[in-house]
Amino acid sequence: MGTTAIYVILLAGVVATTVMTIFSHVVSKIRNREFNEAQLLNKFIDNTKCLPEVNNENAVWGWFIHYVIGIIVAIWMYCVFLLSAWPMTIWLGGILGFIAGVVGAVGWLGLFVFHANAPETDVKEFIIQLLMAHCIFGASAALVFGVFI
Template sequence: MEWIQIIIAGLSGTILMTLFSHICGAVFNEEFSEPTLLNRMMRNSRMFSSEITDNDSRGWIIHFGIGQLMGFWLWFMFCYSGLGQAPVIGSLLGFLAGMAGVLGWLFLFNTHSNPPETDLKGYIVQLVIAHTIFGWSVYLLFQHWNPCWVQL
């Protein structure tokens, strides 16, 4: 049952983060959706089919897959880091994950031969906030469920 809780927490955090990105994109009339930007990166690349649409499943699978990896990382930090188990710690770890995400996206945008158009500075700011929301929400669920069953 604990694995399911970790997966649900990762999915929930990714959903909230993605919803925040969609709202920010709508408010600022920019494309901030991570799956859409991933799909556009692939579509504009010679390595992938030009038939990849903005809503292609590949961008969503990559985005949610990374969210699950981050969820497992947060579970490890929640249970074994000694940092504490308050949601504010999750927010701080989410912020750090956001900084790592920023580095990854900057790498993608700067090395891609034809990156998708978006307000990169605005995207980076909302990305850090979105990851902070991710970390907070995952930690909140972990605090509720306390899925620390494995002894390392």
């Protein structure tokens, strides 16, 4: 993998995570619920006794974790495109995003179920919007890959 591919993967991860987060933020405002993944991560961190309090839903830790996971998913998507005969299309990106969303939903459900002091949100509605957000993530990442690779 060349340097250009690394930059494109990073760009795809950052762009797709940003677009997904904007979607989640808009749905949060429309539904009057907390669905912003980075902000929820900060609330989980803040409500964990063994971690220092962040006291801010926009603290860097939740955002850092959210974007690192987005870059990891972009790496996975790039590998799928590279190792398969499938074309880099927005539709396939959306499908891969949905698959990543299912994995993410399992992780979030684990957090909500097993965390001693999970933040309040409508978990069912959060998971539904999370799956849609990941479809948008995948389509956005595929678009970046299609433009630059």
